[in-house]
Amino acid sequence: MTNTKDWQKIKEDSLNEDLAATDMxxxxxxxxxxxxxxxxxxxxxxxxxxxxxxxxxxxxxLAEQQAHDHWEKLVRATAEVDNIRRRAERDISNAxxxxxxxxxxxxxxxxxxxxxxxxxxxxxxxxxMYNGLDITMKMFLNVLEKMEVRQIDPQGQPFNPQLHEAxxxxxxxxxxxxxxxxxxxxxxxxxxxxxxxxxxxxxKEKTQV
Numbered sequence: 001m002t003n004t005k006d007w008q009k010i011k012e013d014s015l016n017e018d019l020a021a022t023d024m025x026x027x028x029x030x031x032x033x034x035x036x037x038x039x040x041x042x043x044x045x046x047x048x049x050x051x052x053x054x055x056x057x058x059x060x061x062l063a064e065q066q067a068h069d070h071w072e073k074l075v076r077a078t079a080e081v082d083n084i085r086r087r088a089e090r091d092i093s094n095a096x097x098x099x100x101x102x103x104x105x106x107x108x109x110x111x112x113x114x115x116x117x118x119x120x121x122x123x124x125x126x127x128x129m130y131n132g133l134d135i136t137m138k139m140f141l142n143v144l145e146k147m148e149v150r151q152i153d154p155q156g157q158p159f160n161p162q163l164h165e166a167x168x169x170x171x172x173x174x175x176x177x178x179x180x181x182x183x184x185x186x187x188x189x190x191x192x193x194x195x196x197x198x199x200x201x202x203x204k205e206k207t208q209v
Contacts, residue, residue, distance in 0.1 A: 097148070097190075097191045097193075098190060098191065098193055100147050100148075100149075100190065101190055101193070101195065103147075104144070104147065104149055104188065104190055104195055105195060105196075107140075107144070108188060108195070108196060110140070111137070111140060111141075111144075111186075112185065114133060114136060114137050114140065115137070115186070117129075117133050118130060118133045118134060118137065121133055144188075147190075148190060148191050149188055149189070149190050149195070150188065150189045151186055151187070151188055152164075152186060152187030152188060152189065152197070152198045153183060153186050153198070154180045154183060154187075154198050154200060155180055155182075155183050156175070156179065156180060157179065157180050158176075158178060158179055158180075159178050159179060159180055159200070159202045162194075163187060163189075163194070163197060163198060164180065164187070164197055164198045164199075164200050164202075165187075165197040165198065165199045165200065166200060166201070166202045167184055167199050167200065167201060168201050168202070169201070169202045169203075169204050170201055170202075170203060170204065171203070171204055171205070171206045171207065172203035172204070172206070173206055175203040176203070177203060177204050177205045178202060178203065178204070179202070179203045180198075180200045180201070180202060180203075181200070181201045181202065181203045182200065182201040183198055183199070183200050184199040184200060184201070185198065185199040186198055187199075
């Protein structure tokens, strides 16, 4: 009796076994994936759920401190910007108000020369020259006034050390003590800034004999 094998059946059984093994591997992967996902969720929940009150309070305190530090930095930065803006505005204002100081200083010797010429013409009784110089001086001073320059002529006024420079002190029977007897050189102000003080002789009380 011949023993023949059913090769077709053997082939089908082998294919079924391979398919079953593949299905089992796929199920294993799915189960592993599901376990990992559940594990991650559980870990996250546990990390939030199991923080103690003290730990939560420390985290809150740290967050408040960081917020306070950021606020202080913002306040300091804002204050610094405001200071820079105010300094810039002040510098611009001073440039407008005192930008002519160098020009005025250059013109003052011209004014002094005109005054000396007027004194000389008056002493020589040259009325025509004096009148011409007087008109020129008035025009010059008008121009200076338009430039916000004010002349200081303190003849007979009380001595003011902020505006006057005492060249000498002399006795005077006619003036009160600490008064301006003589003005050697007139002073000038540009707005409220001293360009040149008036140089003067100051009176003092007469010495009792």
